Amino acid sequence: MKHKTIQLAHGSGGRLMNDLIRDLFLRVLHPDQPAEMEDFADLRLSGNRISFSTDSFVVDPIFFPGGDIGELAVYGTVNDISMGGATPRFLSAGFILEEGFPVEDLEKIVASMARAAKKSGVRIVTGDTKVVHRGSADKIYINTAGIGESELDLNISSSQIKAGDRILVSGTLGDHGIAIISVREGLSFESPVTSDTAPLNGLIRKMVEAGGAAVHAMRDPTRGGLSSTLNEFAESAGVGIELNEADIPVKETVSGACELLGFDPLYVANEGKLVAVVSHEAAPKVLSAMKQHELGTDSADIGYVTGSNPGQVIMKTELGSSRIVDMLAGEQLPRIC
Amino acid sequence: MKHKTIQLAHGSGGRLMNDLIRDLFLRVLHPDQPAEMEDFADLRLSGNRISFSTDSFVVDPIFFPGGDIGELAVYGTVNDISMGGATPRFLSAGFILEEGFPVEDLEKIVASMARAAKKSGVRIVTGDTKVVHRGSADKIYINTAGIGESELDLNISSSQIKAGDRILVSGTLGDHGIAIISVREGLSFESPVTSDTAPLNGLIRKMVEAGGAAVHAMRDPTRGGLSSTLNEFAESAGVGIELNEADIPVKETVSGACELLGFDPLYVANEGKLVAVVSHEAAPKVLSAMKQHELGTDSADIGYVTGSNPGQVIMKTELGSSRIVDMLAGEQLPRIC
Numbered sequence: 001m002k003h004k005t006i007q008l009a010h011g012s013g014g015r016l017m018n019d020l021i022r023d024l025f026l027r028v029l030h031p032d033q034p035a036e037m038e039d040f041a042d043l044r045l046s047g048n049r050i051s052f053s054t055d056s057f058v059v060d061p062i063f064f065p066g067g068d069i070g071e072l073a074v075y076g077t078v079n080d081i082s083m084g085g086a087t088p089r090f091l092s093a094g095f096i097l098e099e100g101f102p103v104e105d106l107e108k109i110v111a112s113m114a115r116a117a118k119k120s121g122v123r124i125v126t127g128d129t130k131v132v133h134r135g136s137a138d139k140i141y142i143n144t145a146g147i148g149e150s151e152l153d154l155n156i157s158s159s160q161i162k163a164g165d166r167i168l169v170s171g172t173l174g175d176h177g178i179a180i181i182s183v184r185e186g187l188s189f190e191s192p193v194t195s196d197t198a199p200l201n202g203l204i205r206k207m208v209e210a211g212g213a214a215v216h217a218m219r220d221p222t223r224g225g226l227s228s229t230l231n232e233f234a235e236s237a238g239v240g241i242e243l244n245e246a247d248i249p250v251k252e253t254v255s256g257a258c259e260l261l262g263f264d265p266l267y268v269a270n271e272g273k274l275v276a277v278v279s280h281e282a283a284p285k286v287l288s289a290m291k292q293h294e295l296g297t298d299s300a301d302i303g304y305v306t307g308s309n310p311g312q313v314i315m316k317t318e319l320g321s322s323r324i325v326d327m328l329a330g331e332q333l334p335r336i337c
Numbered sequence: 338m339k340h341k342t343i344q345l346a347h348g349s350g351g352r353l354m355n356d357l358i359r360d361l362f363l364r365v366l367h368p369d370q371p372a373e374m375e376d377f378a379d380l381r382l383s384g385n386r387i388s389f390s391t392d393s394f395v396v397d398p399i400f401f402p403g404g405d406i407g408e409l410a411v412y413g414t415v416n417d418i419s420m421g422g423a424t425p426r427f428l429s430a431g432f433i434l435e436e437g438f439p440v441e442d443l444e445k446i447v448a449s450m451a452r453a454a455k456k457s458g459v460r461i462v463t464g465d466t467k468v469v470h471r472g473s474a475d476k477i478y479i480n481t482a483g484i485g486e487s488e489l490d491l492n493i494s495s496s497q498i499k500a501g502d503r504i505l506v507s508g509t510l511g512d513h514g515i516a517i518i519s520v521r522e523g524l525s526f527e528s529p530v531t532s533d534t535a536p537l538n539g540l541i542r543k544m545v546e547a548g549g550a551a552v553h554a555m556r557d558p559t560r561g562g563l564s565s566t567l568n569e570f571a572e573s574a575g576v577g578i579e580l581n582e583a584d585i586p587v588k589e590t591v592s593g594a595c596e597l598l599g600f601d602p603l604y605v606a607n608e609g610k611l612v613a614v615v616s617h618e619a620a621p622k623v624l625s626a627m628k629q630h631e632l633g634t635d636s637a638d639i640g641y642v643t644g645s646n647p648g649q650v651i652m653k654t655e656l657g658s659s660r661i662v663d664m665l666a667g668e669q670l671p672r673i674c
Contacts, residue, residue: 007668008668009666009667011560011668011671012560012665012668012669012671013562013565013665014561014665014667014668015664015666016667018569037495037569038420038421038494038495038556039420039557040420040421041388041389041390042386042387042421042487044386044387045382045386046385048381048382048383048385049379049381049382050380050381050484051378052377052378052427052462053377053378053429053463054430054464055431056432057467058433058469080376081377084375084377084379092389092391092482094392094393094480094482096395096433096478127391128393130393130394130395130478130672132395132475132671132672133671136474136672137474137475137478141433141467143391143431145391145429145431145480145482147387148377150379157375157379158374158375220376222350223349223350223351223354224349224351225350228350228355232374236374267351269350326352327355328349329346330349330351330353331344331345331346331348331349331351334348334349334468334469334470335467335470335473
């Protein structure tokens with residue numbers, strides 16, 4: 001690359017944009033393939049039922065303990081596609097770059113996307129780059145959209161949730177949010193908190209193999225945390241959810257940081273965790289499959305679905321009392337992902 | 338909507354974001370359907386070959402003569418998907434909103450996306466919203482990604498370009514770029530210039546019906562204009578391209594504005610035009626099909642592919658001399674789309 005920083009001309013559609021695509025994006029993402037420069041990707045699928053999702057990423061800072069915006073952009077969409085049991089296959093990547101952004105940082109981020117794509121088993125097959133004037137964006141924003149193949153023909157959706165179902169989470173809550181806030185606030189802990197950003201498709205595959213159609217619903221509790229996901233489940237299925245606080249896994253450092261900062265771990269973002277609603281009968285088997293996967297070692301059964309209090313999530317606290325766990329009302333941590 | 342402007346909490350993952358999705362996005366985009374709030378869309382295709390593309394839109398101003406950022410975001414991706422002959426079916430939409438952005442403007446833009454989607458025959462099936470602090474974006478940026486179905490099983494690609502092929506354009510050049518710059522610079526013309534933003538899938542269908550496999554390559558000359566598209570064709574196919582300036586359609590107002598501003602219409606962006614490379618034999622038939630379509634009335638045969646001067650685009654000027662038409666070298670109009 002001739003330039004050390006991104007110029008407006010890198011988004012011009014002309015020579016410099018072609019150089020950027022060829023000398024950075026294609027070289028880093030597809031080192032072994034001849035450069036293809038069409039505006040679309042021509043793809044073959046093995047079946048004709050797909051899962052399609054998109055997310056934009058505006059996380060601040062762009063490099064954080066345990067990951068960066070590039071990795072997050074790949075795993076975030078991989079996870080959304082996977083939540084219905086589909087196998088993620090193809091991603092698009094749209095970059096909005098601020099004029100003056102260091103090319104070196106862009107290259108680090110794209111390399112991180114390449115590694116994350118490889119780890120998730122997806123290919124980044126099409127993309128776009130826009131450059132805006134200094135001050136019209138903050139460094140870099142990335143959108144990914146993704147296509148997964150639903151070859152197992154499952155029907156995993158909040159509409160399947162039934163009274164009696166168990167609520168399973170795949171590990172400790174709040175790691176991503178606290179990793180981000182600790183950088184922003186300059187906090188340091190004895191044992192550093194790192195983001196949990198990870199691709200969940202492998203874990204989901206194991207859960208589906210163990211539980212089949214008994215896995216009723218799945219979602220990754222990102223922005224808004226576990227509380228928002230469970231409230232969405234309760235509202236859309238017209239059921240109540242009861243949690244047992246003592247069973248909810250939270251790392252000691254994270255719960256300490258939450259106390260210090262006045263946060264509740266139930267509202268803090270996760271980027272490598274899922275919550276699943278599984279039939280009462282199949283829950284132990286699915287939980288055991290989760291615990292055997294490297295991304296599910298801290299999995300736990302944290303509560304159940306009930307026919308009473310439809311639309312509400314209620315938690316039995318460690319002190320024995322009960323409290324309503326509402327959806328996040330205001331804003332807690334802007335630009336967490 | 339309770340708020341008149343976008344709040345950081347509209348991107349929180351919590352209550353306000355849910356309200357925004359339900360009360361604005363879903364209400365405007367899918368007024369006749371029950372609200373679905375999963376993080377992915379579960380879709381059925383009729384075949385298993387697809388076209389996949391993405392674009393982010395950062396155009397400034399967001400409302401301009403002949404269109405707005407919402408319409409542009411739909412048609413831009415619809416057109417990219419269609420350039421291989423696929424039928425566009427599904428779009429995703431990712432919004433990055435600046436804190437303080439008027440909800441009224443967002444609603445106008447989303448309504449415009451709904452109309453554009455209807456006109457193009459696509460459905461917006463999944464989305465995402467992020468909100469950044471005031472000053473970390475400029476009003477609104479939109480990413481769309483799209484899936485088209487390649488049921489005709491064509492192979493339209495720059496690799497098919499052969500010496501002797503004709504170069505066809507579907508109408509006048511430079512309308513979009515001049516419409517945008519006239520607003521930015523406060524210029525007014527006797528006959529106002531409006532953006533040509535339009536969905537090209539219907540026109541393409543007619544061209545493919547007329548020409549079949551004789552339609553070798555197609556692309557929409559957006560950023561970088563016709564010159565950049567033709568240079569990309571010449572480079573990737575290893576051929577030369579010769580243009581005849583007198584045959585290139587440009588509106589009088591646009592060529593006047595270009596003279597005034599020091600632009601060359603060959604480098605100015607279009608948003609509702611395509612350039613096609615078609616076999617010598619089939620070109621008259623394809624051109625006639627183009628002229629019969631409402632978006633192709635000003636179509637023209639502007640030159641041909643040659644085996645000499647590989648990688649170069651050369652234009653015979655109206656004065657009888659020849660000049661090299663290079664790819665856009667610097668930046669001409671940032672944030673044109």
